Amino acid sequence: MISLIFGNLGSGKTASVVRAMTKTRIPVFSNIRCSGMDHVHVIEPDMLIKEKLLKVKKDGTPVNTIEFNEAFWKEKVQQLGSMHIVLDEFHLMMDARRPTAKINKIVADFLAMGRRIGQVNTEGEQGSFTLITQLERRVDIISKELATNVQWTIGHKRRACTKCDFSVWQTNEEPKQFFICPRCDANTKEVDWVVEIFLFQSYQAYMAFFHQGVRSYYFHGFIHDIASYFNRYDTRQWEDMLHNYY
Numbered sequence: 001m002i003s004l005i006f007g008n009l010g011s012g013k014t015a016s017v018v019r020a021m022t023k024t025r026i027p028v029f030s031n032i033r034c035s036g037m038d039h040v041h042v043i044e045p046d047m048l049i050k051e052k053l054l055k056v057k058k059d060g061t062p063v064n065t066i067e068f069n070e071a072f073w074k075e076k077v078q079q080l081g082s083m084h085i086v087l088d089e090f091h092l093m094m095d096a097r098r099p100t101a102k103i104n105k106i107v108a109d110f111l112a113m114g115r116r117i118g119q120v121n122t123e124g125e126q127g128s129f130t131l132i133t134q135l136e137r138r139v140d141i142i143s144k145e146l147a148t149n150v151q152w153t154i155g156h157k158r159r160a161c162t163k164c165d166f167s168v169w170q171t172n173e174e175p176k177q178f179f180i181c182p183r184c185d186a187n188t189k190e191v192d193w194v195v196e197i198f199l200f201q202s203y204q205a206y207m208a209f210f211h212q213g214v215r216s217y218y219f220h221g222f223i224h225d226i227a228s229y230f231n232r233y234d235t236r237q238w239e240d241m242l243h244n245y246y
């Protein structure tokens with residue numbers, strides 16, 4: 001199963017996934033570094049990418065190419081059974097603007113492992129890929145077509161004045177934020193967070209919601225305890241991690 005998690009900056013999309021990661025019983029591999037979760041493992045570049053000798057030049061210099069490190073994941077599946085793979089900032093890994101890049105091919109091969117990692121284990125839980133991004137348009141069409149779950153995420157925050165009793169709820173999609181109290185000019189601060197999620201069974205259903213206003217979601221709800229997850233993770237930037245290969 002592939003889940004796509006969309007939402008603009010400040011929506012709480014990553015926090016909502018970290019929250020789900022705390023509730024799973026099977027191993028998770030992710031580029032999100034989590035604290036206090038022994039079942040979550042950080043993905044290192046060599047888990048994805050393997051250098052392979054392409055040819056040797058006449059003067060004896062080796063020329064290497066890179067390919068997907070399939071052996072690593074086959075072994076993990078044998079060891080662990082099913083697992084979750086969670087990739088934050090996914091647009092940095094598989095960018096629709098450079099469809100021929102070697103990294104795109106490697107990530108496509110990784111996603112093709114979905115059937116193996118998605119087997120149901122003894123806990124009755126199915127492994128999955130979860131791909132998180134704020135730049136939906138830059139996600140490759142293959143991932144969109146394979147997705148069987150799409151989440152749209154909206155962050156709601158209440159800002160309160162530090163001096164008077166003014167406070168206001170706003171979403172992350174509103175351009176004007178009340179950093180300064182409109183009543184007394186004192187500073188405001190964020191005091192409450194709620195994350196709203198809509199779930200769709202396919203990318204097509206998600207698009208119908210946005211472009212035709214169809215109520216095509218199968219679930220709509222709110223996460224009220226999201227604030228307790230904000231300090232439990234740190235996303236490792238792919239650009240740093242894979243930058244040698246672009």
Ligand SMILES: [Zn+2]
Nearest residue numbers: 161164181184
């Ligand atoms: Zn005030």
